[in-house]
Structures are given as structure tokens and as C-alpha cells.
Amino acid sequence: MARLPRFILPGYPQHVIQRGNSNQPILHDEEDYWFLWNKLHEATLKFQCDIHAYVLMPNHFHLILTPWEKQGIGRLMQYAGRYYVQHVNTRYKRSGTLWEGRYRATLFDPQAYLLSASRYVESNAVRAGLVSSPAEYDWSSYAANALGAEDELVTPHAIYKQLGRSQKARRDAYRKLYEQPLDGNLIQSLRDSTNKAWVLGDQRFCDSIEGKLNRRALPRQRGGDRRSNTYVGAATPEQATHAPSQGSVVAN
Secondary structure (H helix, E strand, O other): OOOOOOOOOOOOOEEEEEEEHHHOOOOOOHHHHHHHHHHHHHHHHHOOEEEEEEEEEOOEEEEEEEEOOOOHHHHHHHHHHHHHHHHHHHHHOOOOOOEOOOOEEEEEOHHHHHHHHHHHHHOHHHHOOOOOOHHHOOOEOHHHHHHOOOOOOOOOOHHHHOOOOOHHHHHHHHHHHOOOOOOHHHHHHHHHHHHHOOOEOOHHHHHHHHHHHOOOOOOOOOOOOOOOHHHHHHHOHHHOOOOOOOOOOOOO
């Protein structure tokens, strides 16, 4: 069966994840992390994408990014992925598959999910048990978004800028968000939508995306009255019940 085209609209953010094959390590030491970081940075400039949040984990990485051209995300992932595989194969004298397969992604409503999705990404190392707080992990955007550290890979989103009038006010407000844990249903919705490649947002947002791309933004429901409130509720990503498969403790 032919693969459906991805949901891509310039100016709309996406959550992207790329995993190592069979959840095997892809990043081994600081040199590897810096190499991948640099290739991602080069790719944002070459292919007109803004990265708002990220985390580089031992066996996968997450990005929250906005493309400004239709093919931007695909070209960014291909560029960074190809050069990183060459780096790994040369450095470790290996061959064969490094990545799990195609990257996974979901286009989402920034008003509803941008800040939560960024927190989800930046908290990855905490959920994996590698650190006790996101500030302790060197390879994420938390230091830039919450502490004001210089990170050329990070471009603040307009939603982030609305947190305050000054950079300090925005950082303070962003850190304050971390005082409350992420909602479990939100985490599951983000994971499900990313793994299944559906749009993440309420019915109005998904209808808007369908109108722009002329294709279904959510999976077709089986049975029931498609115009009923019950159907509308069941069609939202928040009601998804299928959990993605989990690998090692660092694959979140």
C-alpha cells in the first residue's frame, strides 16, 4: 500500500521524532551529539525551518519545529540523517541500518499544544531516568527556553513570545509551567498522533487543516453517527486509546 503524504503546511509547527533501529543507541559521546546538533542547525538554515524545542537522546531525538516551505521538514531530516549516518559509519567502522525507518511526525495546533509539546520534549531525559530535572540535561532546548542560555538551534515561537514582554519575563513564565506536571492524556495524545501521523487539535482545527489540504486529518471512525457529539469526541486525538510500543527506558 502506498504511503499517505505527510501533513505539511508552511507556518504550522510539528512534533517530529526519529528513533534508532530497534531502539539501539545512535549517540555515544559528546562528539556524536555535537555532530548531530551541527547538522540539524545547518539544515534549519538551508531548508527554512525553525526549531523551537528539541532533545537529543542516546537512541532517538525529538524536534518541535515549523517549516516555512513545503518540503522543509523532509529535506531537513534527510540532510541531517544522511550526514549523521556517514559520521557514525566512518567513526565506528560500521554499516547497515541506523534509523528505525521514516521519521514520525504530527502537525498540531500551536495555540493548544506548542508549550506543552515543548515541555514534553525537554522533559524526555527526566522521564527516561537519566536526570532528575530538565536543567541537568545538556542536550535539549530547556536551557535556552527556560534559562536564557545561548543556543543557535532554537528559534522562539510566537506562542512562546506571548509569555512575557521581556526575555526574562518569558523565561520566568516558561519555568513556572514546569511547576505543574504534564497531563497524562496530553502526553498520550501527542504520542498517538505522532506515531499514527494524524493531526493533533480539536475538531475545528482539524476541519481547518482538512480544508487547506483537502484530505482527512483524523482516522475514519467505525460505525456510529458521524455528526453526533459522541463521534466528534471520539475523533479527537485526546480520545485515542492505542499506546505506541515502548522500547528501552530512554525511548519516550
